[in-house]
Each structure stands twice: as C-alpha cells, then as structure tokens.
Amino acid sequence: MHTLVIRNVRPMGGEATSVMIREGRIAGYGQEVEGGAETLDGGGAIMIPGLVEAHTHMDKTLLGMGWYRNEVGPRLIDKIENERMQRRVLGIDPARQSARQAVLAASLGTTHIRTHVDVDTEVGVAGIEGVLETRERYRDMIDIELVAFPQSGMLIRPGTVELMDRALQLGAQVVGGLDPAAIDRDPKGHLDAVFGLAERHGVPVDIHLHEPAELGAFSMELIIERTKALGLQGKVTISHAFCLGMADQDYVAALIDALAEARIHILTTAPASRPAPAVKRLVEAGIVVAAGTDGVRDTWGPYNNPDMLERAVLVGLRNNLRRDDEVALALDTCTHGGARMMGLDDYGLNTGDRADLVLVEGETLADAVVSRRPRRMVLKGGKVIARDGVALFEAP
Amino acid sequence: MHTLVIRNVRPMGGEATSVMIREGRIAGYGQEVEGGAETLDGGGAIMIPGLVEAHTHMDKTLLGMGWYRNEVGPRLIDKIENERMQRRVLGIDPARQSARQAVLAASLGTTHIRTHVDVDTEVGVAGIEGVLETRERYRDMIDIELVAFPQSGMLIRPGTVELMDRALQLGAQVVGGLDPAAIDRDPKGHLDAVFGLAERHGVPVDIHLHEPAELGAFSMELIIERTKALGLQGKVTISHAFCLGMADQDYVAALIDALAEARIHILTTAPASRPAPAVKRLVEAGIVVAAGTDGVRDTWGPYNNPDMLERAVLVGLRNNLRRDDEVALALDTCTHGGARMMGLDDYGLNTGDRADLVLVEGETLADAVVSRRPRRMVLKGGKVIARDGVALFEAP
Numbered sequence: 001m002h003t004l005v006i007r008n009v010r011p012m013g014g015e016a017t018s019v020m021i022r023e024g025r026i027a028g029y030g031q032e033v034e035g036g037a038e039t040l041d042g043g044g045a046i047m048i049p050g051l052v053e054a055h056t057h058m059d060k061t062l063l064g065m066g067w068y069r070n071e072v073g074p075r076l077i078d079k080i081e082n083e084r085m086q087r088r089v090l091g092i093d094p095a096r097q098s099a100r101q102a103v104l105a106a107s108l109g110t111t112h113i114r115t116h117v118d119v120d121t122e123v124g125v126a127g128i129e130g131v132l133e134t135r136e137r138y139r140d141m142i143d144i145e146l147v148a149f150p151q152s153g154m155l156i157r158p159g160t161v162e163l164m165d166r167a168l169q170l171g172a173q174v175v176g177g178l179d180p181a182a183i184d185r186d187p188k189g190h191l192d193a194v195f196g197l198a199e200r201h202g203v204p205v206d207i208h209l210h211e212p213a214e215l216g217a218f219s220m221e222l223i224i225e226r227t228k229a230l231g232l233q234g235k236v237t238i239s240h241a242f243c244l245g246m247a248d249q250d251y252v253a254a255l256i257d258a259l260a261e262a263r264i265h266i267l268t269t270a271p272a273s274r275p276a277p278a279v280k281r282l283v284e285a286g287i288v289v290a291a292g293t294d295g296v297r298d299t300w301g302p303y304n305n306p307d308m309l310e311r312a313v314l315v316g317l318r319n320n321l322r323r324d325d326e327v328a329l330a331l332d333t334c335t336h337g338g339a340r341m342m343g344l345d346d347y348g349l350n351t352g353d354r355a356d357l358v359l360v361e362g363e364t365l366a367d368a369v370v371s372r373r374p375r376r377m378v379l380k381g382g383k384v385i386a387r388d389g390v391a392l393f394e395a396p
Numbered sequence: 397m398h399t400l401v402i403r404n405v406r407p408m409g410g411e412a413t414s415v416m417i418r419e420g421r422i423a424g425y426g427q428e429v430e431g432g433a434e435t436l437d438g439g440g441a442i443m444i445p446g447l448v449e450a451h452t453h454m455d456k457t458l459l460g461m462g463w464y465r466n467e468v469g470p471r472l473i474d475k476i477e478n479e480r481m482q483r484r485v486l487g488i489d490p491a492r493q494s495a496r497q498a499v500l501a502a503s504l505g506t507t508h509i510r511t512h513v514d515v516d517t518e519v520g521v522a523g524i525e526g527v528l529e530t531r532e533r534y535r536d537m538i539d540i541e542l543v544a545f546p547q548s549g550m551l552i553r554p555g556t557v558e559l560m561d562r563a564l565q566l567g568a569q570v571v572g573g574l575d576p577a578a579i580d581r582d583p584k585g586h587l588d589a590v591f592g593l594a595e596r597h598g599v600p601v602d603i604h605l606h607e608p609a610e611l612g613a614f615s616m617e618l619i620i621e622r623t624k625a626l627g628l629q630g631k632v633t634i635s636h637a638f639c640l641g642m643a644d645q646d647y648v649a650a651l652i653d654a655l656a657e658a659r660i661h662i663l664t665t666a667p668a669s670r671p672a673p674a675v676k677r678l679v680e681a682g683i684v685v686a687a688g689t690d691g692v693r694d695t696w697g698p699y700n701n702p703d704m705l706e707r708a709v710l711v712g713l714r715n716n717l718r719r720d721d722e723v724a725l726a727l728d729t730c731t732h733g734g735a736r737m738m739g740l741d742d743y744g745l746n747t748g749d750r751a752d753l754v755l756v757e758g759e760t761l762a763d764a765v766v767s768r769r770p771r772r773m774v775l776k777g778g779k780v781i782a783r784d785g786v787a788l789f790e791a792p
Contacts, residue, residue: 067759070719247643272668273716301718302766303709313699314713320669322697323466363463370698 003027003034004382006359009042011349013365016044021355024382028351040384042359045376046368048331049348050111050356051308052338055206055239055267055292058098058115058134058144059127062297064395065090065097070302076182076210080152083299084122094130096396098144101296102134103395105306106142107386109358109375113142114206114292114342116149116176119167121159128167135171141385141393145342147206149176153183154193161193168201177207180219187219195226204235204343206267209243212275216243220255227262237290237341239267244282245275260285265341268333269294270311270318279319279333280326290341291315291333308334309360309372316369327366355382399423399430400778402755405438407745409761412440417751420777424747436780438755441772442764444727445744446507446752447704448734451602451635451663451688454494454511454530454540455523458693460791461486461493466698472578472606476548479695480518490526492792494540497692498530499791501702502538503782505754505771509538510602510688510738512545512572515563517555524563531567537781537789541738543602545572549579550589557589564597573603576615583615591622600631600739602663605639608671612639616651623658633737635663635688640678641671656681661737664729665690666707666714675715675729676722686737687711687729704730705756705768712765723762751778 004021011017011029020027020037060083062068068090072082086092098115105113117127128146135144148167154160154177168175175197180190191207198205205227211219220243227236238259244252244266259266265288266277282289291311296304309331315321316330339347346354359377362368374389385392400417407413407425416423416433456479458464464486468478482488494511501509513523524542531540544563550556550573564571571593576586587603594601601623607615616639623632634655640648640662655662661684662673678685687707692700705727711717712726735743742750755773758764770785781788 067763069760070762071721072719270668272666272710272714297766302720302723302762303713303718314668317699317710318668322699323468324698325467327698364465366466366698367463370693 003037005037005039006042007039008044009047009359010044011047013046013362013368019047021379021382024355025346026349026351026353026355040377043376045359046362046365047349048358048360049335050358050380051109051334052290052342053105053110053113053292053306053308054290054338054341055269055294056101056113056115056306057295057298058101058113059094059117059131060087060092060298061097061101061295062090062092062299063097063100063104068299070299072299079300084120084152086299087123094127095133098131098134099137100395101306102138102142102144103391103393106378106393107375107389107391108307109360109378109386110306110308111142111356111378111380112338112342112344114145114147114174116147116206116208117172118151119148119160119163120150120152121157121163124163125167125170128170128172132171138393140383141380141391145174146172147174147176148172150178153178155184155186155189161197164197168197168203174204174206175201177205179208179211180222181215182211187222191222191226195230198232199230204237205232206237206239208239210240211243213243213246214248214251216241217246217251217255221258224258224262224264227264233263236262237265237267239292240269241266241277242275244277256282256285256287260287265290267292267341268315270315272314272318276318279315280321280329283329288337288340289333290338307372309369312369313372324364324366327369331365331369355379399433401433401435402438403435404440405443405755406440407443409442409758409764415443417778420751421742422745422747422749422751436773439772441755442758442761443745444754444756445731446754446774446776447505447730448686448738449501449506449509449688449702449704450686450734450737451665451690452497452509452511452702453691453694454497454509455490455513455527456483456488456694457493457497457691458486458488458695459493459496459500464695466695468695475696480516480548482695483519490523491529494527494530495533496791497702498534498538498540499787499789502774502776502789503771503785503787504703504705505756505774506702506704507538507752507774507776508541508734508738508740510541510543510570512543512602512604513568514547515544515556515559516546516548517553517559520559521563521566524566524568528567534789536779537776537787541570542568543570543572544568546574549574551580551582551585557593560593564593564599570600570602571597573601575605575607576618577611578607583618587618587622591626594628595626600633601628602633602635604635606636607639609639609642610644610647612637613642613647613651617654620654620658620660623660629659632658633661633663633686636665637662637673638671640673652678652681652683656683661686663688663737664711666711668710668714672714675711676717676725679725684733684736685729686734703768705765708765709768720760720762723765727761727765751775
C-alpha cells in the first residue's frame with residue numbers, strides 16, 4: 001500500500017508537522033515514517049485544503065487566444081448578445097478553452113470547480129459536451145461540476161428547456177437559472193421551469209441573480225418558496241445575489257433569516273462595482289458563503305484570473321475584512337464555503353479527508369493569502385499535480 | 397554626449413519602434429542609431445511612462461518586518477490610536493521602511509511617489525526626517541514628494557500646527573489635512589489652519605476626506621471656497637472623497653461642477669468596500685483623477701501592495717471599466733492623472749519629456765494592465781533602474 005509523507009508543513013499556518021497520505025486520503029499527522037514510504041519536503045509551507053472555485057464559466061474563457069478587444073455596450077443584454085456572436089466569430093471551443101482554464105486553475109491550487117456552461121438554442125449542448133470532455137480528460141487533476149446554464153434566457157427562447165433537460169441527461173450535475181424577471185420577463189415561469197428540471201433529475205439548483213434591490217428580493221422570495229415546497233433545503237445556491245446589498249436593511253435582515261431557514265447558499269464574486277452580499281453577516285447567520293471568479297478573461301471583461309487566493313483578497317477588500325481572523329474568513333469562502341455549497345464529502349484537513357492539498361509559502365495564514373506566492377505544491381487525491389506554480393498536466 | 401537607444405518597444409501598445417534617450421530625456425523615435433550609442437533590446441515590450449503612486453504612507457509600511465497580527469477595532473479612531481501605539485511597540489523606522497517601499501515600488505515601475513508622512517505630537521517630525529533621508533538616498537531611482545500629514549488631528553492635539561510648519565520648513569512639499577469635521581470636530585478651524593500653512597509656505601494642499609455623504613460634501617464645499625478665495629486652483633487635491641459616492645445624485649453633480657471650476661484634483665484608491673468617486677464621470681467633467689495605493693501592509697490592513705498596474709486593475713474593477721478604452725482610462729489614473737496632480741513637468745512619452753519609462757510585456761495595452769507581468773525594464777531619467785522585476789538599488 002503506497003504511503004506518502006510530506007514533512008515540515010504547517011496546516012492552516014499552525015505548528016510544523018508531517019502529514020501522511022494513504023489511498024488518496026489523509027492518514028494522519030506527525031507520525032513516524034514507515035519503512036518504504038515516499039517522503040517529500042514541505043519546506044515549512046502552509047498547508048490548506050484544495051481551493052474551491054465555486055462559480056466560473058470555463059466554456060467561454062478566451063485564455064490562450066489572441067487578445068479580444070472589448071468594445072461592447074453597457075447593458076447586460078449587450079454582453080449576452082455580443083458573446084453569442086463572438087462565440088462564432090472567434091471560434092471559442094468549449095473543450096479546448098475549459099481545458100486551458102482547468103490546467104491554469106490547478107496550477108494555482110484549485111482542486112474543485114463548479115462551472116456554469118451555456119445552453120441555448122444556438123450552441124445547443126455543445127458547450128456541455130466540450131466541458132464534459134475536459135472533466136473526463138483531467139479527472140486525476142481536478143474535479144469539475146457542470147451547471148446547465150440558460151445564459152440567453154429559457155422561456156424567451158423556446159426549445160431551451162428541452163436542451164437543459166438534455167444537458168442534465170448528458171451529465172451536467174446542477175440546473176442553473178438566470179434573472180427570472182429581468183431576462184425571461186416571467187419570474188414564476190422561469191423558476192417553475194428551473195425547479196421542475198431539478199425535481200425531474202434530482203439535482204441541485206444554482207441561479208444567477210443579478211437583479212437589483214427590491215426586484216431581486218422578490219425573485220429571491222420566489223426561490224425560497226420553491227426551495228421549501230420541494231424540500232430542497234441545502235441544495236440551492238443563489239449566485240451574485242446583488243439584492244442583498246440593497247439599502248433597505250430591514251428587508252435584507254428578513255431575507256437573510258429566510259435564506260438561513262431554507263438553508264440556501266450564497267455565492268459571491270465580491271464585485272467592487274456592484275451592491276453585494278455582506279459575507280460576514282451571512283456567515284454569522286449560519287448561511288454557507290462560497291466564492292467564485294466568474295468569467296476568466298472573456299467577452300464580458302478582461303480582469304479576472306482564476307487564482308482563488310486573489311479572490312480571497314477581493315472578498316476581503318470588498319467586505320473590509322482587515323483583521324487576521326477576518327482574512328481567514330475571506331479564505332474560508334474559497335475553501336470550506338465552496339466545499340459545503342458543492343456538498344463535497346471528505347473535504348478538509350482532517351484524518352480521513354481526501355488529500356486535496358495546497359502548499360503555499362507564508363509567515364502566517366493571512367500572509368499566505370495576501371502575498372499569493374506561486375503554489376509550492378498542489379495535491380489531488382494524494383498525488384502531486386503541480387509544483388512551484390506549474391501544473392504537471394498539459395493544456396491544449 | 398551619451399545616447400541610449402532602446403530598440404523594439406511599442407509606445408502605449410502601438411507599432412514597434414526605437415526610442416532614443418539623451419541627457420535623461422526622450423530625444424526621438426524611430427531614428428537611425430548614431431555611432432557610439434548604447435543600444436538595448438526592448439523585446440517588443442509595451443512602453444508606458446513611469447507609474448505614478450499618488451497617495452501612500454511610506455513612513456509606516458511594515459514591509460520586511462515580521463507579520464503584524466491585526467486585531468484592531470472597527471472605528472477609524474481605533475486604527476489611528478493603534479497605529480501610534482504600534483509605532484513604538486514594533487519599532488517602525490520611517491527611513492528604513494520608506495526605503496523598502498521605495499525600492500519595491502521602483503521594481504514595479506513606479507517613478508514618482510506622493511507620500512503622506514505622519515506629523516503629530518508624539519512622533520514630531522521624525523517621520524518627515526526619515527522619509528527625507530530616503531528621498532535623498534534614492535534620488536536617482538525615484539522621485540518622492542512628501543505631504544506633511546496630521547494623521548492624529550491638528551486642533552485636538554495642540555502643538556501639531558507648529559510641527560506641520562516645521563515639517564514644511566524641513567522639506568515637505570505639500571500640506572496635508574484630514575477629515576476636518578470627523579477628527580478635529582471643527583471644519584472651519586481645521587481648514588483655516590491647513591490653508592494658512594499652504595499660503596505661508598506657498599505649497600499645494602492634499603486633504604484626506606473620508607467623511608461620508610452630506611458631511612463630507614459640506615467639508616468639500618469649505619475646501620472649494622478656500623481654494624478659490626486663495627487662488628489655489630490647480631494646487632489642491634482631495635484624497636478619497638468618499639462623499640462623491642453618495643446617493644444624492646443632484647448634490648454630487650453640483651459638487652463635480654464646483655470641483656471642476658476650482659480645478660481641484662481627486663485622488664482615489666478605488667476602495668471596494670466604501671462609496672467612492674466615479675472615475676469616468678469625473679474625468680469627463682475635466683477633473684484630474686489620480687490613483688494611489690494608500691498604506692502598504694501596515695497596521696491598517698494587510699492587502700495593499702505598491703504595484704500601480706494592480707491599482708489600475710482595482711480602479712477598473714471598482715468603476716466597472718471593461719472595454720479596452722476604459723482599461724486605458726484606468727491606467728491613465730496611475731500615470732498621467734497622478735503626474736498632473738503632482739504638477740510634473742515634462743512627464744510622458746513625447747520627445748523632450750523626461751525618460752521615466754516602463755517596459756512591460758503584453759499583447760495590447762489592456763493586456764499589459766490586466767496581466768501585470770514583471771516589469772522587463774524601468775528607466776528613471778534615462779537610466780535603467782530595474783530589470784525583470786528586480787530593482788538595481790538595494791533596500792535596507
């Protein structure tokens with residue numbers, strides 16, 4: 001039975017110890033090294049569990065393609081329509097592009113990704129098929145969960161619901177949704193379709209909700225109602241949830257209570273230019289808060305990169321988390337928060353957990369986050385898959 | 397007469413050319429190389445003018461010191477008092493610390509810094525003296541402008557005005573101020589003292605204004621009144637100016653008009669967790685907008701680093717600047733905006749301008765900003781002062 005021991009690592013920035021890994025799982029800490037065990041030197045690095053990218057769009061990143069000159073209009077619909085057009089013009093191949101992002105993310109210590117994949121009447125399920133190919137090809141490097149995502153609307157583009165159904169048959173594990181009022185112009189109809197798919201396929205739900213203030217809050221109420229009616233507590237995520245950043249604090253407090261009661265998770269990208277959910281307040285209310293990058297260098301915008309330590313910094317900056325304990329909270333949205341949202345079993349640094357691990361230099365945990373140095377080592381299922389910032393898998 | 401030619405550079409991401417440098421200035425582009433000229437290979441890098449850090453606090457960064465565990469309280473005054481205490485406890489040496497930040501900033505392509513240096517009844521002018529030492533020591537590497545900054549208040553701590561006066565005699569080039577209502581509890585008194593010092597010493601003004609909404613707007617009005625009364629148009633900067641992010645849009649519009657008329661500059665750090673001035677709107681109104689890092693890894697917070705390309709990204713994220721022309725605008729706050737704020741003559745890429753230059757890889761200008769690769773070469777006054785991300789000057 002193969003045993004790997006990494007000496008001189010500091011779990012979560014604590015005391016240096018050795019970690020023993022067997023059959024892809026953490027077998028214990030600080031034990032005597034058995035004869036025949038392979039040993040690696042952790043060099044005093046901080047060890048954290050694998051980073052969790054809980055919201056991205058791997059099928060449409062432009063990584064590795066020529067620079068896309070962004071001249072898009074200001075409205076949400078401008079960006080959606082521009083993207084559908086550019087998909088053809090630029091030749092954005094979902095399998096190739098998702099593979100590029102997967103390898104880059106793995107080099108940065110991400111061991112789990114939830115990705116929303118476009119399903120619409122133009123692309124059909126080709127995006128789903130492409131990302132499924134990547135999921136299979138890189139299964140030893142990273143776990144990828146697919147959300148069937150009706151980016152262009154569902155009811156306003158007849159045939160989309162059937163395509164979503166097909167995507168879930170093919171292997172998408174989550175049903176997505178998008179701005180029930182603002183895009184489909186029919187909040188009840190949109191959400192009934194989304195939750196209908198979830199019920200039929202027995203899958204979780206993850207809905208993009210950019211709708212502002214009281215409008216978004218109304219859609220949120222409809223989501224909460226359906227979550228409870230269908231017994232989907234703990235299985236529903238609302239992504240973005242900008243309405244939780246609205247001015248009416250009494251209304252926000254009521255929504256937070258209702259979300260907590262329905263065990264609905266909140267995903268944030270910590271956007272600097274939009275109202276956003278207050279991470280600390282949600283966590284204190286017992287809500288699972290996960291973090292994601294959103295699109296990485298795509299037709300929507302150029303800034304994002306898939307480094308989840310950088311995302312933790314952005315969560316910290318957006319939420320004014322300055323103290324060391326608060327920086328740890330920001331990091332938690334990029335580790336345990338995402339893991340709980342995705343329902344990952346055996347995630348973490350306890351004995352028995354899967355050995356999905358990141359070694360990164362830092363004097364303290366907060367230092368490791370803010371300094372974002374190249375990851376010294378990344379392990380997936382107990383195997384080293386990246387060293388010194390370079391993945392051991394090839395990108396296309 | 398020494399001539400340096402850098403071949404194969406792309407000014408602002410345009411066509412490749414060569415740049416000739418003579419007597420510390422740009423002598424021309426695309427010319428024949430004269431016999432005896434030293435030549436360097438730009439490798440096709442994008443060439444931009446030196447980055448301008450228009451607001452930081454070099455005297456109190458903790459760079460290179462042990463990790464500071466931040467457990468500070470939530471109020472502004474908690475942070476101010478904690479910092480005064482930690483200055484003694486940690487032994488924060490202004491000369492050493494400002495030198496560390498100067499060298500790091502230079503390695504990242506910053507060629508000009510405006511730094512606010514604490515003046516109070518505990519530290520006296522020791523901070524000013526320390527940063528003046530750094531300014532002198534690294535004068536061939538970077539230009540440093542000192543603002544005498546009454547961080548702990550001026551009127552509430554008798555003797556501070558006299559120390560500010562002394563700081564300006566010693567060589568501080570700008571008079572600072574801070575939240576006239578919120579800290580000194582006497583907006584008229586505080587601003588009369590600040591502008592009195594400016595008049596007496598014939599120096600520009602740069603006032604930290606964190607005060608929120610209508611309170612900040614009132615202080616802003618008092619600043620505008622004094623700027624006009626004393627004929628200081630073009631010489632006054634308001635840093636932070638959070639009140640310009642307030643909800644009352646009519647009031648904001650009136651303030652913008654008044655600021656533009658008084659030619660008052662706005663400095664932003666593009667804070668993600670606070671209301672903030674809308675950069676594009678201010679620029680369109682003809683106001684000079686500069687960007688700064690604020691404190692770099694200090695007792696206030698751990699996140700900031702002095703990379704002004706990262707700051708341009710944060711300006712872009714905060715202001716939702718996604719298009720390529722908008723990314724260029726974000727960069728402009730970190731180059732020309734800062735230069736205009738600081739009244740730098742001969743700044744830019746025109747023939748005759750000082751050869752303060754940064755070479756950075758990128759397919760396009762926007763790519764160079766968002767990718768933030770190590771700076772290939774940094775020149776100050778025509779001399780190479782950093783290569784491949786490493787400064788040629790030693791930090792203490």
